Amino acid sequence: MANVKDLKVRIGSTKSTLKITSAMKLVSAAKLAKAQGRVQGFKPYSSELENTVRVAAALAENYTHKYLKQGSSDKVAVLVISSDKGLCGSYNSSVAKQVKNFAAIQGASDCTLFFIGKKVKELLAREGMTGEKTFSYAKNDPEFSEAQAIVTELAAGFTSGKYGKVFIAYNSFVSAIEFDTKVNQVLPMTVSAEEQEALAKEFPVDFKYEPSVNEILDSLVPEVLNTTVFTAMLDAIAAEHATRMTAMDNATTNSKDMIKKLTLTMNKLRQAAITTELTEIVSGAESLNS
Amino acid sequence: MSNFKLNIYTPQGVVVSATPCEELTIPTETGIINVLKGHTHLISELGNGVLKVKIGSGQTRHFTIAGGLCKVLGDNVTILAKTSESSESIDQERAKSALSKAESRLATGVASVEQIKFQRKVERAKNRLKIANLK
Numbered sequence: 001m002a003n004v005k006d007l008k009v010r011i012g013s014t015k016s017t018l019k020i021t022s023a024m025k026l027v028s029a030a031k032l033a034k035a036q037g038r039v040q041g042f043k044p045y046s047s048e049l050e051n052t053v054r055v056a057a058a059l060a061e062n063y064t065h066k067y068l069k070q071g072s073s074d075k076v077a078v079l080v081i082s083s084d085k086g087l088c089g090s091y092n093s094s095v096a097k098q099v100k101n102f103a104a105i106q107g108a109s110d111c112t113l114f115f116i117g118k119k120v121k122e123l124l125a126r127e128g129m130t131g132e133k134t135f136s137y138a139k140n141d142p143e144f145s146e147a148q149a150i151v152t153e154l155a156a157g158f159t160s161g162k163y164g165k166v167f168i169a170y171n172s173f174v175s176a177i178e179f180d181t182k183v184n185q186v187l188p189m190t191v192s193a194e195e196q197e198a199l200a201k202e203f204p205v206d207f208k209y210e211p212s213v214n215e216i217l218d219s220l221v222p223e224v225l226n227t228t229v230f231t232a233m234l235d236a237i238a239a240e241h242a243t244r245m246t247a248m249d250n251a252t253t254n255s256k257d258m259i260k261k262l263t264l265t266m267n268k269l270r271q272a273a274i275t276t277e278l279t280e281i282v283s284g285a286e287s288l289n290s
Numbered sequence: 291m292s293n294f295k296l297n298i299y300t301p302q303g304v305v306v307s308a309t310p311c312e313e314l315t316i317p318t319e320t321g322i323i324n325v326l327k328g329h330t331h332l333i334s335e336l337g338n339g340v341l342k343v344k345i346g347s348g349q350t351r352h353f354t355i356a357g358g359l360c361k362v363l364g365d366n367v368t369i370l371a372k373t374s375e376s377s378e379s380i381d382q383e384r385a386k387s388a389l390s391k392a393e394s395r396l397a398t399g400v401a402s403v404e405q406i407k408f409q410r411k412v413e414r415a416k417n418r419l420k421i422a423n424l425k
Contacts, residue, residue: 041303048299049370052361056333144301207363210320210334219335220359230301 004273007266011259018255024087025248032176032241039173039234046227053220058199059206060213065221067155067189071164077112077157078102078183079150079229081170081236082120088244091171092119094181099124099169102183112163114154116233142237147230155225158187168229173238177246186228189221294327294365296343298353298374305353305374314367315342316360325362332362336371338413340421352377352421356414373414377421385422389415 002010057063080099082092099120103111108129115121116135135150157163166187171179209216293312298305314325317339325332341353358371392411400408 038303042301044297044304044307045299045301045370048297048361048368049359052333052359052368052370207331207333207361210318210332213333216333216335216359227301 002265002269004266004269007262007269011262011266014255014258014262018252018259021248021251021255025245025252028241028245028248032238032245035234035238035241036173039231039238042227042231042234046231049220049227050224053217053224054195055199055202056207056209056213056217056220058196060217063214063217065217066159067187067221067225070188071158071161073161073164074107075110075112075163076106076165076167077114077154077163079114079116079154079166079168080120080124081168081232082115082117083236083240084117084119085244086119087247088240089247091179091240091243092123094179095169095171096120096123098181098183100127100129102167102169103129112157114150116150116236142230142233144226144230147233148226151222151226151229155187155222163187168232170232170236171239171243172232172235173242176242179239179243184232186225189224293346294367296367296369298341298369298371300358300371300374302373305371305376309343309345311343311345313344315340316369317341317355318360325367327365329362331364332360334360336360336369338410338417340417341369341374352424354380354414354417354421356410356417375418377424380418380422382419382422385415385418389419 057068078099080095082095086092099113103113111129113124113129114135135146154163154166158166165185167183168186169181169183172182174180207213293310295308296311296314297307297309312326316323316325316334317337319335319337322339323334336355336358338356339354341355343351343353345351354373354375355369355371356373358369358374361368361370389412392408392415396405396408396412
């Protein structure tokens, strides 16, 4: 059984942990609000752009772009987005697990990994899976141009035939207590035949294009790819802050419970010591009197 | 008065959403076009320039546009610009310093690849100053 002094020390250290976790929770909540704002600000742009390109590509006959063609190589590239910092629950381990499963299906030797964020990289390195390259960017505030730079590099690998497909693995933000780990294909971009037909039906009118439809698509298709990757980056950041907020909230609750329990034990011990001492004094005095 | 709706979206956020307007003057890659209600369905590439929006009762708003896409579909005009700012949100001092910086870089001579970049910067800064004065 621990003594009163030990318990005092433990309560003290739990209290300082509590201070840290509750501060981190507040910081994450503020960052989450900002990250969510960015996701929502970007969404109209990305969805409208994607929609326009899909419609134009569906209506334009015989249009092909190097990003739409199937690659012949069996090799795939995976861009893995994780966080640089820990203390965010199952955020990173969940991505690592998905990537491992994915690599097992594809054949590990055919998978080339690219990383944003170092946590999953470290987790996978322990399993003997190393990445080709790690990208870094201002974690809380990624710029669109940073996404462009990453895309340029991955797309170059795809167009040169080095990779047959390019995937992106990340956590997508669902709510403050939930995220969804996804492995999505980004290259080649595919529009299924049914979807194409549905789109063609939805827009019976053709558009007037300036300059030509092919020229517009040539410049827009890469832009869609950029926005897809950028959306994933923003989504992953929002999910990271949300998960950290929840994790820190749990930690705060646990610390509070712990402090309560320890205080109770400490008070009991102290009271027991006082009672023992009193009994000893009383019985000592009693023996002197008799 | 007949009008239609205008949306301006950029990667940085929504600039305007479903704003009623009467007439648009859009800087496209191939030249400036005017859009009124009932315009044919159009998809066009945007250039650098100033978007003029007549919102009715003689009022006009201005926005800078730097590259992107414009889609006219029915009563909706959607502008997807790489960057766009409304005249109210422009910081004149910042635009002025950006302009002088870019111009001085061009004057000292830069590599030909960079030259286009700085020329664009000059254009954008000039557009910003132009509409800031139109307020």
